[in-house]
Amino acid sequence: MEKAEKRGRPKTLEREHVLQTALMQYWGVSPTDVSIGEICKLTGASKPGIYREFGSDDGLKCAALESYRSLALLPLFDILKRDQSFAAAKAALVAFTTQDREALGVPSGCLFVAMRTQRGNLGSATGERVDLLREEVLDAYMVWIETAKSRGECSAQIPNDAAALYFDAQNGGAMRMQKEGVDNATIATVLRYAFKMIE
Amino acid sequence: MEKAEKRGRPKTLEREHVLQTALMQYWGVSPTDVSIGEICKLTGASKPGIYREFGSDDGLKCAALESYRSLALLPLFDILKRDQSFAAAKAALVAFTTQDREALGVPSGCLFVAMRTQRGNLGSATGERVDLLREEVLDAYMVWIETAKSRGECSAQIPNDAAALYFDAQNGGAMRMQKEGVDNATIATVLRYAFKMIE
């Protein structure tokens, strides 16, 4: 598994460490308020080192977003795609969204939501990735609702695309509340009421 | 009405013009992505002139927020306090939120919502004003719901504080959708479904 010894000076930059640090900072602080210099201080990496590894600020953010997708978005997709009742999925969504972040050692709020509101301040690579992810999320919601309707578990008249926007908006609202310091129990209450609507 | 002639060089800085320009920029672009220098270019005012008039970046933002309150938040409070049925008020909220901004010559989205998400990047004066306004908004929703319940127009079991957060979240979501380019008709659909929940 070890890569054969290559020529030249061996690389010492810890890619994963830098990436995880960047992710946590972007997530916990804000994707547009954490400088490369800050990441350097926190990881001990040098600026040129980070640029060699990620190409640019945009590249680092993009890589962090990709990590975030694996970490926080895939579980969401999993809930929506899992073979379970509409009601069970909604409950799982509430539970997932209002997890105790502190206990999990993970920041509150949602990096993806933050990047969407900061869309205009992101580099092209990250920005376009955000757009794609948005599509992916809305699509996942839509397929989920479609399935629920076809199974007769959801008889709401709302069009599927509007319903997808609706669920996405609820999630966004929950993340914003979390950032504003509303406690998770209250957020869960709000979400349950919001999700009760469509059934 | 004209102020008596005062000593010293007469003031030439057009306060209202600067304030309105700043408001529209903060609103249309983002409160944290418009520099004083930009406002200067747009209004012809000089930097020291603006500092003399508003004290600081924080002061200008705070003044702009105050203007925004009069322009966009008071009408909201008016809807909530007006003597009308719960259903009528909800309809009015939807209509107000999804007005054709272009036709009104006003940016899409909501400066107050934007400032809330940017809370950490605001100066102390603006930041604290934002906090106060948030209280004011949540309070207005709460009184409104309380009244509706006491009138028997709303029988939802949701606690009043959670309901206030709920409506606030819906509004925030709508503003975000508007910024992301979702058309007002779709937003109205989503909002109507969201508001249908509590009745």
Next chain:
DNA sequence: TATCTTACGTACCCATAGTTACGAAATAAA
């Protein structure tokens, strides 16, 4: 040992943004 290759990191460049020092200009009062 000499050379080629690759990565390292200090120190810098440049642009932007908030802020202000300060001399000039304009007006009323003396």
Next chain:
DNA sequence: TTTATTTCGTAACTATGGGTACGTAAGATA
């Protein structure tokens, strides 16, 4: 006309942040 007063705006200062030039270190190969 001189003086006191008030505002004006150019040109700076300082800090920050994205990005990089370049000489050096560390290993493989010859």
